[in-house]
Structures are given as C-alpha cells and as structure tokens.
Amino acid sequence: xxxxLDDDDISTILVVTAHPDDVDFGAAGTVATFxxxxxxxxxxxxxxxxxxxxxxxxxxxxxxxxxxAEQTEAARRVGVKDLRFLGYADGTVEPTLGxxxxxxxxxxxxxxxxxxxxxxERNYARIGPSHPDHRAVGGATLDAVYPDARNPYAFPELLxxxxxxxxxxxxxxxxGGPTPNHYVDIxxxxxxxxAALRAHESQVAHLDTLEDFVKGWLSATAQAAGLPEGSYAxxxxxxxxx
Numbered sequence: 754x755x756x757x758l759d760d761d762d763i764s765t766i767l768v769v770t771a772h773p774d775d776v777d778f779g780a781a782g783t784v785a786t787f788x789x790x791x792x793x794x795x796x797x798x799x800x801x802x803x804x805x806x807x808x809x810x811x812x813x814x815x816x817x818x819x820x821x822a823e824q825t826e827a828a829r830r831v832g833v834k835d836l837r838f839l840g841y842a843d844g845t846v847e848p849t850l851g852x853x854x855x856x857x858x859x860x861x862x863x864x865x866x867x868x869x870x871x872x873x874e875r876n877y878a879r880i881g882p883s884h885p886d887h888r889a890v891g892g893a894t895l896d897a898v899y900p901d902a903r904n905p906y907a908f909p910e911l912l913x914x915x916x917x918x919x920x921x922x923x924x925x926x927x928x929g930g931p932t933p934n935h936y937v938d939i940x941x942x943x944x945x946x947x948a949a950l951r952a953h954e955s956q957v958a959h960l961d962t963l964e965d966f967v968k969g970w971l972s973a974t975a976q977a978a979g980l981p982e983g984s985y986a987x988x989x990x991x992x993x994x995x
Contacts, residue, residue, distance in 0.1 A: 757935050757991045758867065758924055765793045767865035767922070769856055769894045771846055771886035772802040773824035774953040779882065779928035780869055781831050782939030782946035782971070783987045788832030789942075795835040796828055797859045799852070799890050804843035805956060819955055827952035831945050846886040848873075848893040854908045856897035861917035868922045870894040872930025872990060882929025891927060898922045899994050926989040933988035936978035943971065943985045 766787055770776045776784065776796060787794055801817035802824075821838055828836055839855055846852070860868070873892035875883045901907045903921040911917045926935070939946060947964050950957055957963050968985060975986035 755934050755991045755993065757926070760787065760790055760792065763787075763792055763866045765795070765863060765865045766867045766869060767795050767797060767860060767863045769797045769799070769859070769868060769870040769890060771799050771871065771884065771890040772805065772843065773798055773820040774802070774827070774950070774956055775871065775887065776869075777827050777831075777946065777949040777953065778967075779871070780926075780987055780989075781827070781949040782942040782985070783869075783937040783989075784833060785831040785942035785945045786937060786939060793835075794833045795837065795859075795863045795865070796824070796833055797837045797839065797856065797863075798824060799839045799846060799856075800841045800843040800886065801838060802843050802956075816955070820953075823953045823955060827949040830949045830952060831942075844886065846889040848889045848896065852889075852893045853897045853901050854911070856894050857901040857908060858911055858915070858917060860897055860902040860922060861911060861920045864920045865922050867924050867926065868894060868898055868994075869926045869928065869989070872927040874930050874932075876929060876931045878931060879929075887929065895925060895992070898925055921995060923993070923995040925992045925994050927992060928987075928989060930990045933974075933977075933990050935989045935991045936974065936980070936986045937989070938975070938978075938980055938984060938986050939971070940975075940980075940984045940986075943968065946971075 971985035
C-alpha cells in the first residue's frame with residue numbers, strides 16, 4: 754500500500770494545473786490544510802482558461818486577464834500567494850517537450866517536496882476531471898518530475914543558461930483519477946474551498962446549487978475514506994517519485 758510522506762517532512766508544494774479553478778475543484782481544501790501548517794504552496798497554471806466562461810462579451814484577451822485575477826483571489830482565500838502562469842492556449846494543450854521543459858523549469862525554481870497535478874488517466878466514472886488539457890498537463894508534469902527536473906542533462910539550457918540546478922520532487926499527488934489511494938479530511942476547510950470556488954465568478958456564478966453540489970461529492974469521498982458522517986474529504990492517487 755502506498756503511504757504519503759508525512760506533512761511534517763514537507764516544506765514546499767507545487768500545484769500544476771491546466772486552467773484557473775482546476776486546483777480549487779480538485780484540491781483547494783487540502784491546500785488550505787497545508788498552508789495552515791505553514792507549508793509553502795505555489796501554483797503553476799498552464800493556460801489562462803480563456804476558452805471558458807459564460808460572459809462572452811469579453812474577448813479571449815479579456816477573459817484571460819479576468820481568469821488570472823479570479824485565480825489569484827481564489828488562491829489568497831486558501832493561503833497561497835505565489836502563482837506562475839505559463840500562458841498556453843486553452844483547449845489545445847499537448848504533453849510536448851516544450852511543456853515538459855516549462856514545467857521542469859518551475860520545479861527547479863520552486864524545489865518542491867511534493868507536486869500535485871491532474872491525473873493523466875481518463876476517469877470513466879466521473880468524466881469532468883478528464884478534460885484533454887487536464888490529462889495533457891498531468892502527463893507532462895509527471896514527465897517533468899521524472900526524469901526531466903532531476904536530470905541535469907535534460908534541457909541543459911535550464912542549467913547552463915538559467916542556472917537552475919536539478920531537483921528531485923519526492924512524490925506526486927494526482928487529482929481526478931480513477932484510482933485514489935489517499936484521502937485528506939477537509940471538514941475544517943470546506944468553507945474556504947467553497948469560497949475559493951466562488952472567486953471564479955466567470956465560471957460558477959450561474960450555479961445556484963454550487964455549494965450543495967460540491968459538498969455532495971466531498972461527502973461521498975469522505976464516506977469512501979471511512980471518515981465519520983458529516984465529514985468532507987478530497988481524494989488523490991499518491992505516486993512516490995524519489
């Protein structure tokens with residue numbers, strides 16, 4: 754059975770997602786528990802999410818700026834202040850060498866103990882997390898963790914031109930996949946997760962039942978984790994990568 758590293762042994766966590774709001778749907782409650790413990794959390798957002806939203810009076814440039822601002826506010830609500838936006842085109846992300854290099858660069862800059870990203874596997878039981886961009890970013894992030902970021906001979910320009918020494922992240926947590934093997938009790942942080950999601954007004958303002966919807970699946974996850982009735986939880990697949 755896979756056992757996650759103890760949070761007391763973690764000083765820095767990097768979260769890599771495809772779009773603004775991905776981290777908040779998948780892991781914002783868990784992030785809040787980390788920042789409460791004094792763990793430094795950094796977000797790396799691959800696209801600006803400019804193909805999303807319901808206010809299409811905004812052009813793609815305006816939507817991109819809005820969604821960056823929404824993600825920045827959502828991050829603040831769970832204690833995260835350091836965000837890196839890569840600016841890839843929404844809806845067309847592929848796990849290219851270029852994307853692997855860009856994520857490896859951030860890993861070497863941030864030097865995280867733990868990386869959280871989307872599962873590269875399709876989840877047939879709950880299709881929402883399996884957006885093509887999510888799967889592409891998850892796959893590219895795993896490749897950036899192993900072998901790219903730790904190998905000084907991979908993307909040598911990162912070392913030679915940018916002075917970024919190789920770095921080994923010790924584990925990866927995957928969100929939204931079909932086989933979670935680790936659960937975090939977020940009962941104490943569920944209201945901050947909801948607040949973070951509400952910061953994404955362009956995406957959720959039309960959802961009158963957002964809180965009930967989110968708490969419904971978090972409650973089911975807590976039940977799967979064996980937590981007491983009335984609990985809420987987020988699930989992950991932990992992948993040791995040291």
